[in-house]
Structures are given as C-alpha cells and as structure tokens.
Amino acid sequence: MAEKITPRQTDFSQWYQDIVLQAKLADYSPVKGCMVIRPNGYAVWERIQRELDQRFKSKGVNNAYFPMLIPESFLKKEAEHVEGFAPQLAVVTIAGGKELEEKLVLRPTSETIINSMFAKWIQSYRDLPLLINQWANVVRWEMRTRLFLRTTEFLWQEGHTCHSSLEEAETFTRTMLDVYREFSENVLAMPVVHGQKTESEKFAGALRTYSIEAMMQDKKALQAGTSHNLSSNFAKAFETKFLDKDGKQKHVFQTSWGVSTRLVGGMIMTHSDDKGLVLPPALSQTHVVIVPIYKGDADKARVLAEAEKLAAQIMNDPGVRKLPWVVKVHVDLDETKQAGWKFFEYELIGIPIRIELGPRDLDKGQAVVTRRDLSKKKFLPLASIPETIVKLLPLMQKELLEKASTFRDANTFEVKTYDEFKSRIEEGGFFIANWCGDRELEEKIKQETKATIRCLPFDSSGEIQKTDEPCFMTGKKGGNVKAIFARSY
C-alpha cells in the first residue's frame, strides 16, 4: 500500500508532490533539476501531443527537427534575447575529447538556430507563409525546480512561422493562442484566461507576447502557454529576407509559440483531490476498470466470465466506439490484492470509471459504477452499463471543466485600490484592477506582494479592455486597461 497523500488543506505543495510521485507520473533524477517522466505521466503527455499535433496540422503547420546545440554567437545576435536567456544557459565546452573552438549552448528555445535555416530556405514571397513546429527537449538552468512545473530539462513543442506582413504574423500569433485555449478547455478541461503580457513579462525578443493563464486549486496562476509576435526582430538579426511581389527585398515577420510538459502539472493541480489523480477522459489511457469481487471458486468463474463479457460489451458498443477517444476497459484479474487495495490504487492513478462486480450484484443483474471525480457509488442494471459509459465519459469531461471554471470564477475579484488588493492577496485568486501600465509600479507590486500581472485579459472580441476608471495604484484616469494580478507558479 502506498503512503498517505498529504491533504491539500494541510500543504498544497506537498500534496502535489505526493500525487506526482505516488501515482508514478514522474520521479526525481540524480541530475539536479531534471525529472524522469514515468510511463503513467508520459502516457498523458503522449495524449497531449497527439491532440495538439492534429490541431497544428489542421492549421497547415508541418513538423521538423533542428539541432539542440546552438553556437554561442547565435544567441548574442538578438540583444534582448541573449539578455533574457543568458543566466539560464547550459554550455558544452568539450566534445570528442577536445576543447571546442566555439562553445555550444543547449537550446533554451530555438529562434536563433531556426532563423539561421529560414534565412537559407526563404527566397521569395512564394515561400511564405512558412509554418514549422518542433517537438523537442530544451534546457533552462533553474534555481528552484518542481516536477513538471519547472525543470531544468523539459519537453515541449515550439512553433516557428514566417509571414510576409506584420498583420499576417499578428493574426497567426492569435490563431495559435486560440488553438491553445480551445485545447486547454476541451482536452485538459482546464479553463484559461487569455490576454497580452506586459512589456516586462513578454518573451525576450518578441514584439508582443500573448498567454493563457489557468488557476490552480491553491488559487495561484499557472502560465500554460504563450504565443509571440516576433515582428522582424530575429529576421533582422539573421537577415531572413524575401523578395516581395513588388520586387523589393524585405525581412519576414515571425511568430513563435509553445507549450510544455508543464501542462501535465497544471492538469494535476486543476482536477486532482486528496485521494489522488483525477484525469479527464480525454487524457486517460484506460477509461474503465472492472474489479471482480468473489470468494469461492464457483463465484470466481461466474464473476470473471461476466466481467470479461461486460468489458467486451462496453468496448464493442456502437456508442462507445463513436466517442472521440479509443475507450480501453481493464479487467483486474490480480488475485494477490484485495478489492479495497485496488479501489485505493485506481483512485490514486485516476481511472475515470470504476465498476465493481460481485456475485450478489450479479444475482440482481446489476453492478456498482463509480465516477472517479464524484466518488458516489451507483447501482446500475448490467445491460444499461455500455450506454451509461457513452454518456458518463463526455459528461465527466464537461463537468470537470465546469467545476474548474466555477472555482476560478469564484476566486476572481475586482479590486478598486491597491490597499484593498494588498489586504486580499493572501487569500489568493485572480485580481482584476484598472491599470495605468507603469513599469516601475509593476515592479513595486511584485516586490511588495509577490504578485505579477498575469495578463491584460481580452474581452469577448479578443481586445484588451480599455477603461475610463482610475488606475488602482495612481488614481489617475485616462489610457488605463484591465489587468489581472496574481501570484503564480
């Protein structure tokens, strides 16, 4: 039997770590700050990859692969970029037994190495738009790390596109932000606020950065994905040019956008409870587990036969087969473990639906069905179970999103003054305030409250929200916008 999971109320951070380790999602490695993603965690990442990859391809994006090693001089070509990443670099100085003439940096992101290739590949407007994505590992040396959320090496995807105009680049930047938002809600069941990052929070080298921000159960924010309009900043540094229709050589306009294994951490902190992982069906490898319960040999033969029959009925049900996921049903035949132990284990690893099947249930032609996130046992006629599964899995997916949205909304507050904000920041949540945009005041707030501007949220038409109300810090009116302040991961 695994150890007890620390309750969220006692220590949220310890609870998170307990879930990750005990559900065997990931483990600490002997290399400082690097984690091992175990099969249970990697299966979730594979599902995230598959869902995102389909969405990218539907936008015309193709996958490619670029070298992990970047000449040190490349990073220095874009001034803001190297300043942003220099403290986090890991550097190869020896290779093949010799000191390298030029040091090679492990990619913290690939704008520079990719631009060195784009500059070669792009000649004319006919080569545009160029839409590329890469699934890769990256390395950013971090002081404080946390499984999935912040690790020295992590897995991610990074999209890199080139366009013939700034407008088209801006549109694509926003298109990919929308892909992330829709994916977060429909696959991770994780509601997000989307908006623009402030100047001090934007990507090093970007014109503008947009992000999606989720609220974890401890009411802290998690930046779950970013999409950058790079304008021609990298194109100018690398001379990535095209011959336009008007016969003139012009720099391309670029975007980049990425999400990482951090999403697995965000998903855990959005849905899971004190019993373990709660996994949206869209991310599950196994959707239903059937636990046969019996004592004697006569019961055993009968119960096992019925369990296998039920599993086949579920998997072959026409409605089940029409679900957007390949539904896998596992019949637990392990005789070395008690039913109670099994219930505990399947709750820990987050199988969405558990079915208990015993001789007395069979006598009544029924079984006990329990949804992982509700933990209420329901006695259902055997014949109705396949059609119940057809309804239950999408319903669970939908209700997980609703529950998280309700929680997020209940912990999102408008604040009118900085004093009000300071008095409430300890309870946690998203705080919407009218904001003048002063960068020094932004830094002051961070120092005093540990909260940052997560984003300038968009309204329903995708615009930053301008307001005539006074700034919550300065009291000045004019040119203010809505901003979301929160403590974050």
Add this chain to the structure above:
Amino acid sequence: MAEKITPRQTDFSQWYQDIVLQAKLADYSPVKGCMVIRPNGYAVWERIQRELDQRFKSKGVNNAYFPMLIPESFLKKEAEHVEGFAPQLAVVTIAGGKELEEKLVLRPTSETIINSMFAKWIQSYRDLPLLINQWANVVRWEMRTRLFLRTTEFLWQEGHTCHSSLEEAETFTRTMLDVYREFSENVLAMPVVHGQKTESEKFAGALRTYSIEAMMQDKKALQAGTSHNLSSNFAKAFETKFLDKDGKQKHVFQTSWGVSTRLVGGMIMTHSDDKGLVLPPALSQTHVVIVPIYKGDADKARVLAEAEKLAAQIMNDPGVRKLPWVVKVHVDLDETKQAGWKFFEYELIGIPIRIELGPRDLDKGQAVVTRRDLSKKKFLPLASIPETIVKLLPLMQKELLEKASTFRDANTFEVKTYDEFKSRIEEGGFFIANWCGDRELEEKIKQETKATIRCLPFDSSGEIQKTDEPCFMTGKKGGNVKAIFARSY
C-alpha cells in the same frame, strides 16, 4: 527547377546527398555534424515512429523519458561502456553561469541514467518484467558525418527492459530483433539479414549484440538496428536488484535495443533512383497526386471538376479506406507551373502514384496513371481508378521489397578463400565465408579490405550457422561458423 541529380553510376555518395537536399528531406546546419530534418524528411520519421510505437506497445512496452544530461561518473561505472563511448562524448561544464562541480555528459545512450532509476523502482520479482522505451535525441561526436546516416546529434528510440532471468532477457532481445526485422521488411520494404555481432563489433557493455543488416544500392551494408542482451553488466554496476520468489536478492537481467533516423537514409539508398526519392506507400504522407492538364478556360473548368471528383472517389472508395494507411490524394491546382515541371517535382519527392488528367483523356473517359517506381504510363478508364489504387499501393509496397531482395540476393556471394574474397571485395556485396572467430584475423581483414563482419547470420530457425568446412582464412576445421563480410556505412 531544381538542379540535376547526380546519377548513381557517376557518384553514389553525391547522388544520395542530391536526393536528400533536393527532395528537402534534410539540410546541413551551422553546427558541425548536426543536421536539420526538414518537413518532408520528418514526415517519414513520424510514420516510422508510429509504426514502431504500435509494435512496441503490442509487446507490453511503455514509453517514458529520462534526463539527457548524465553525470560523468555514471558512465564510468561500467568499464567496457565508458571505454566504448568516451571518445564520442559532448560535455557540459558550465551551467547557470557557473562551472559545474560534476561535469554532465550529453547522453550517447541511456543505460547508465536509466539503471540509476531502475535500481530505485525495482524491489521484487513482482516488478518484473519492466519494459520501457524512450524516444529521444542522443549525441555522439563523430569525425565524419553524413545526412541521416551518421550525425553528431540524431533521433532514435531506445528500449530498456529488466527481467528475472538471463533466458527471459535473451528471449526478449530476440523478440525485439524480430520486431525490427518485420518492420524493416513490411514498412520500409527494406530486406535485412539478422544475426549476431562478433565480440569486437558488439555494444560496449553487452553480453551479446544482434543486428539487422541491409544492403544499399552501392552494395555496401547498413546496420539498421541492434538489440542487446546486457545480462547483469549494468545491473551490477548500479545495484539494480530484486527480491526473488526464493527470498534471495538478485541482479536483474537486461536488454536494450534501438533504431534511429539512420533508417530514413537506409530507406532512401534502398529504393530511390536517378530521378529522386522512391517512397514505399507505407511511409508516404500523400499517396496519389492528380495533375490536371488544360489550356483554355472551358477545358479548365471541366478538368478541374473531374480531378476533384476523382480525388473524392479515390479517398471515399471502400477498398481504399480498408488499406492499412490513410490514403491522401492531392489535386495540384498551382497555375504558375507547367505540367512537365510538376511531373519532375513529384518524381523528385517520391509521390507513389501520379494521375494526369486532360481534356482528350476525359473525352475518352480515361486518365494516365504512373507508378513512381516503374515510370510506365498506363491509360485507364476513370471508373476503374479507385479499384486500381486499392491494388496498386499494396502491390508497389510488395514489389519494392521484392526488387530490393532480388538485388541483395544477386549480390550475396559465398567465398571459399581469403584470396577470392580480396579479389572480389571491390565489386561490393555481402560475402559469406566460413569463419574461425579469431579476433586478430578479424582486425587484419578490416585493415586490408575495409570490410567487417556484419553479423553471424541466423538460419531459418534463428541459430548461428555452424559448419564443418574449413575457415576461409586459416583453412582450419572445427568450430567454424558462417559469417557475412562487407564494407559498410
């Protein structure tokens, strides 16, 4: 229009490079020895990944991810292993702006870091077998590199398994070799010889190494995949132990096995011709291209309508939908390019089937269908085309394998004496000889002929072939085996 491809007869190596660059499969990067895999090449790798991943999972293998950075001390724990890989290591000495206390090596392979975790995860025989695979990048500093075939950084999968007995490990090693063999033949359409590596050619740290060996069109061998029985060599170095049923602590027995992006290069050199890439349908992204041919506007409307109709008929054909691949049909609507240019381009990038559709063909109710590998135009009734595609794609897949097998067999020779071998090695091919197993003679042959023992090939029952015939070098009888000698990539 792209440059001309160097004919194979003129310069095979240049031909290969021309195909890779002009078909936009890969490109040289600014980092010495590292390549960029472009979308056309990465799409092939994605198909390889998907096909292999399904096969691994059907054997009970789960994916995971381990850190790329390995403490230098780990590699030194297994004496043969460090000796084998030391000259090829790339080393991180600086990170986060500071000199590291212990240098970190970029994984050349992951036996050591993975064993450090296995040692922690495995307690009892109940935890066995443990079957793990990882899709990852690895780095081996190479002097001479070649696109796909040998690069400093490459992509691969590495399987790592733990078992409770040497026999079980041996069986699994061979099972995975069989997976590679079946995959090579059925997906890559690349015939392979499978057999055991000699002591001097085995993996650094293994008890035994098995490999699959393919013959390229220049009659050189390509090692396409390896499967290693590691016995307890790494388990002893890392104390990876389990409590067995008999109450005793024992070291686990392990296997590892891998294939890499090198397979893309092998596939190219097996099938392609002087016009460009020939791609087996199993690896194609687009299977059929329809090129509409017309002059006036009246013809244009009619031809385009028929082309779109035909594309839909093919994709919706019940027989086509039952093929093991999702068949994609592309209608080329580009008006800026001539039909001749398009034919050239689609031959270069290897679309398996081309259909030409013009007004005169339409008048006759027919179209021109050309299989990429045969280049013979066939006039076929429009209505018969979907059912033709149903037959043609699997037939092409099958015949590519047959053609390559015939070529390989025609260039495989038995040699009785070393003089005979030396006189024929220049023509290339696989040379089967009776072999005494002397390691010093093996080295002498390598020095004198640049040929190595590719493997000790298995007979139909999977055994090394013992022989009473005299060794082709020493003339001595007794304890000899069949060995395949060849020059290789």
